[in-house]
Amino acid sequence: MITLSEYFMTILITCMIVNLGLALYGVFFKPNLIKKIIALTILGDTANTFALIIGYRMWVAGVPSRPPVFTEWRSNNPLLLFVFTKTAVDPLPQALVLTAIVIGLAVTLFLVFLTLQAWKIYRSVDMRDIRRLKG
Amino acid sequence: MSYGEAFLLGITALAAIFSTIATYMAIMERDLLKAVIFSAIQSTIYAFIYYMLMAPDIDLVYIPVAVGLYPAVIIALIKKTTREEKP
Amino acid sequence: MAWNIPELITGAVVPLLAVFAFTLPLLAKVFGEKKFPGIWALIASVVAAVMSTYIFTVVWGTGKDIVYGFGGWPPPIGISYEVDPFNAVIAVFTAWVMVLITIYSLWYNRHFDEPEWYYILLIGLEAGMLGCLYTGDAFNLFVMIEVLGISAYALVAYHKNRGEAIEAAIKYGIIGATATTLYFIGLVIIYGVYGTLNMGQLSLLNTEIYYQRPDLIASIGVATLLAVSLALWVFTYKSALFPNHFWLPDAHPEAPTPVSAALSGLVVNIGVYAVARFMYTIFGPASTIAPYYRDAVLTALFIMGFAGAFIGAIMMRAQKDLKRLLAYSTVSHTGLLYMALAIGMSGVPQAAVALGLAAMTYHVLTHGLGKALLFMSSGVFIDSAETRDLDGLAGVGRKYPLVSASFIIGFLSLMGLLPLGGFFSKLMLYQAFMDAGMLIPALAVIVVSAISVLGYAKAMYSVVFATPTREHRVIRLHGIHYMLALMAVGLILLGVLYPWISQGLVHVANSSLIGPGVREYQEAFVRAFHALLGR
Amino acid sequence: MKHWIGICILILTILAISFVVAANINVLVPSTNVRTLAEIYLKYTYYPWDKYFTAMSPEACTSIVWDFRGLDTVFETMVFYLAIIGAIALARGVPLKLPREIKGELGLSLIVKTVTKIVPVLIIAVAGSIALHGHLTPGGGFQGGATAAVAPVLILVVFSQFYLLKRGVNKNSMLLLRSIGLTGIGITAFAAVLIGLATGHYAFVLQNQPKPLAPDISLPAFVGGQLISGSLWFFNFFEFLAVAAGFTIVFLLITLPEKLAEAKEEKHVAEGGEK
Amino acid sequence: MTLLDIVLIVIGEIMIGIGALADLIAAIGMNRFPNFYLRLHAATIGTIWGAFLPLVGAAFVAAGCKCLGEYRWFMAGGALITAFIILILGPAGSHALARGTHRSGIVPVEPKVVDHLEEDESMPTSQETREIGEEEGGSP
Amino acid sequence: MTGMTEIQMFILAILPIYVAAFILYTFRALRGPSISDMVLAIDAMSYDLAAFLVILAIYFKQPILIPVAIALALWIYSLDIYVSKYLEGKELGE
Secondary structure (H helix, E strand, O other): OOOOHHHHHHHHHHHHHHHHHHHHHHHHHOOOOHHHHHHHHHHHHHHHHHHHHHHHHOEEEEEOOOOOOOOOOOHHHHHHHHHHHHHHHOOHHHHHHHHHHHHEEEEEEHHHHHHHHHHHOOOOOEEOOOOOOOO | HHHHHHHHHHHHHHHHHHHHHHHHHHHHEHHHHHHHHHOOOOHHHHHHHHHHHOOHHHHHHHHHHHHHHHHHHHHHHHHHHOOOOOO | OOOHHHHHHHHHHHHHHHHHHHHHHHHHHHHOOOHHHHHHHHHHHHHHHHHHHHHHHHHHHHHOOEEEHHHOOOOOOOOEEHHHHHHHHHHHHHHHHHHHHHHHHHHHHHHHHOHHHHHEEEEEEHHHHHHHHHHHHHHHHHHHHHHHHHHHHHHHHOOOOOHHHHHHHHHHHHHHHHHHHHHHHHHHHHHHHHOOOOOHHHHHHHHHHHHHHHHHHHHHHHHHOOOOOHHHHHHHOOOHHHHHHHHHHHHHHHOHHHHHHHHHHHHHHHHHHHHHHHHHHHHOOOOOOOHHHHHHHHHHHHHHHHHHHEEEHHHOOOOOOOHHHHHHHHHHHHHHHHHHHEEEEOOOOOOHHHHHHHHHHHHHHHHHHHHHHHHHHHHHHHHOOOEEEEOOOOOOHHHHHHHHHHHHHHHHHHOOOOOHHHHHHHHHHHHHHHOOHHHHHHHHHHOOOHHHHHHHHHHHHHHHOOOOOOOOOOOOOOHHHHHHHHHHHHHHHHHHHHHHHHHHHHHHHHOOOOOOHHHHHHHHHHHHHHHOOOO | HHHHHHHHHHHHHHHHHHHHHHHHHOOOOOOOOOOOOHHHHHHHOOOEEEEEEEOOOOOOHHHHHHHHHHHHHHHHHHHHHHHHHHHHHHOOOOOOOOOEEEOOOOOOOOHHHHHHHHOOOOOOOHHHHHHHHOOOOOOOHHHHHHOOOHHHHHHHHHHHHHHHHHHHOOHHHHHHHHHHHHHHHHHHHHHHHHHOOOOOOOOOOOOOEEOEEEOOOOOEEEEOOOOOOHHHHHHHHHHHHHHHHHHHHHHHHHHHOHOOOOOOOHHHHHHHOOO | OOOOHHOOOOOOOOHHHHHHHHHHHHHHHHHHHHOOOOOOOHHHHHHHHHHHHHHHHHHHHHHHOOOOOOOOHHHHHHHHHHOOOOOHHHHHHHHHHHHHHHOOOEEEEEEEEOOOHHHHHOOOOOOOEOOOOOOOOOOO | OOOOOOOHHHHHHHHHHHHHHHHHHHHHHHHOOOOOHHHHHHHHHHHHHHHHHHHHHHOOOOOOHHHHHHHHHHHHHHHHHHHHHHOOOOOOOO
């Protein structure tokens, strides 16, 4: 038997899988380059959300799980550190996502400039018009 | 199992459903400017989801990048190129 | 504490390249913007080459893997570089060929109006390749693939006023970005299942789960298969395996010539290396994935490789464009590399697997050097004739005898003629398939070589032996032809020294990719963990 | 409205699939425990009782980003750098300078301009606080830099690009600032090794606090009683400079008023670049 | 918990409650009003009463609530800064949006009583070419 | 640590009103006939979201979550500016 929280979490995951599918559809089957870039950003964001879900931690005994920041460090109290260790969410996926967001941003920016350059040469941003090479 | 957790995760799941709708509209919309705005809606909702998943660091990166930067560069790009997607 | 020089150099080489790239705009402002960037890039590549050679000698001499934990953290907690003979030898090769390419770029400099951007991207390309090779962390591999990828996209689009270059870069970039994102999802799955991202620990966990928890294999196996197939897509994409090869024949001809040489000769190898690392070290024969899916994945790789080799060889015949012909030749040779890679299925004797992997490494060396030589020397001809069309190039080689000789030697090596490197790598591959009892693959190697001869002969004939239809202007070579001749000599040496090289490479394969080598990889991880923990 | 029909079907499918999946498979949902590796990070991110095994920063995410897995972040910075270099390379030949004269008014209305004159100071202050307290509270170099970039972006959009260019915020100066920031990152990454070379002690690349194999070299965790967590503060500061400058370059390039530069650009294309 | 704290918390809660109600009203208005220019009105309600007020209230609550730990002044200050930002930027953003919309004419002013702005703008104005460098730019 | 304070209970009681408002805003944002309507709805929604995030931070007892709200409030304004500049028919940098 599942709890209500787990059901909601499953809805979250399923929505992300659907978003992933939609974004992949956009990247592969939409001929417009700008639309492809938009779909690419959505794809990256959805992948990041997966990572954060993997790193989430359900509430322990009614106490909200907390961000991985040890705010009581001034007290130098090992007990508080122990409580922190037992309630904070996983910081590693967050660090990975931080890296992935910046990398996605970099690639997207570069693709935007490429698209602009393609417009200057072909006067179109449609992949069906940009077809000088044989493939 | 607590009332608070189920309630907040319920809000998150609702947000996820709305993000799916926004994504669908963004991918299917022919007017590119509207697609960008839909993708901004989706980004805002994702920022909220990240907040609920206890990732303030990610949010601080994600909001400038996805809410501020992507729409800016793509709107600039649309302004310089074309707004309509050919059928 | 005592200085541990080899480890320090292992850790320093790639970040040092990053520092070289970071400081270039600042120093170019100080020292002048026309000549300085090229020289700075040359210094960077020479430093990297010397350092990687030193690392190789240490790894080869001691027979133990080097593990360097960055920041002094033990491996699964921090990132670590892990060097075994396999990636050390490919890294040495990559670094030295990059030195040659940088020298060639100095000669090619007159095509660039603002050269500092080009050289920054070139250093970035080298940093990405060496990082991909040395890293022992799966997520760091993702980051380094992106470093490699973004500099490759930017370099392909460097001649920004050519529509074809922009188109090729867009094709390459959009699907490449998608593929890397999917690799990220694969990594997330791996982290969710195993709880670590370190390659050594992943390898260890795989075998341990296999021996201790047989009940978990089914669920972990499915998740791992998903993750591995997502991961393999980006690797095969980077190395242009058959269904993913569509970007290569567009991108390589449109890039500036030294970049074509780097992309065709070196970047392709990175994908092959990463697949080998995943399929032999991490998810090797003794792992969770083995009894169920590993054979299926390898068979799929083999079929795609075979199709790629075949299609590349046939398409080469139909090309009118010299650089495009060479690009299709790369597709064909990548197919051969993947056929060699797929030899390690269950039931094949270990000696044959070692021989096959050694043949793969050998072919990486001969193909990389030969393809770099061909692209660079064709760059000379193309500059002279001012066209890439084979008819327009007719007879241009007669003006440059030394370059033509190197060009022909490169072609003969790729074709597989007797005293050259290409022949022996194909021979070794054939032997390995025969030892493994795979008759059809062995025949396929010969058939593919035979088909590709037609394409090579056509290119060689029109460039060197055909009668010139028009006057070509003569360009000044500034000694670049001696470098090309040196590369040709290198190809001959790779062939003449066959007995020693083949023995060495079999040793490399034995000590890194199968059986004892994988155990050494895991033990090096454990050793480093305890040493860096210091307790 | 065929969109709404599709959306309704989509949502119903999601709910149904979720119910089926949640009722049968329980492995997707995260549990109340985290993985061992994560517990190690959480425990040792600020652990003053063992000076050989801690990052001395209460912010676990920043300490992973810049200390535990610092190499990733250095190269992530490099990816962003290379992307901007690639963009500049694509935009070379496009003039980024002031035109002689322009028709009509520039920018948006007076109300917006007045408001925009007030906020940049506030923005820079907030961004600096986010960046320089990155080792204590959520935030860090990239976050702070991205927030600080709002200021030039707002000025650029609300006034005009020429307003910025006239005040010296142009491609070259920003690239210089970015290069300074990146050089700082590089030096900080090698700081321990450089100090070690000078004093003759062994040290690691990207080292922050003392380690069992390099116990003599470390960057100071406290300065004047304030926790700065060794190299993390420096990394955050330099990354802040680099990212703010990088975003500004990108905006300057992408929002260039094309019509004013059009004539020259087309001439450039017509000349045909290289053969 | 002193009396002052309790007073602060109660005031803060009242402000948050008012904010929530204002938000709901604004959202209903956003859906019910017939055209863009009327929706601007609802948006202002949502911004000032629905965001500014609860943020100030949250600052009061944070200042009064000891259970938030030593960072609570950080929180109160942050909430006030956010409130200030919204107070300044929200109306300016709506203004810019309305001006752009009216100028581009993409939204018809459908149930219209009077449109002074249109009358103003239809009057002939002198838009002369002016030398750059007076106010906005200058020669390089 | 267990057991809710009065403030937490108050916030839980007030949350549904906010959520209802967000749903209505989102409907307008997704449906809005013109771009201005959509942007206006996102605008109002995001400013309210900033307030909502601060209130949730009080609920979680995590004061350090505040900078998120500041960043959100700052960047949403820029979306307005971009769109209005586009609608005025100018390039973004003009």
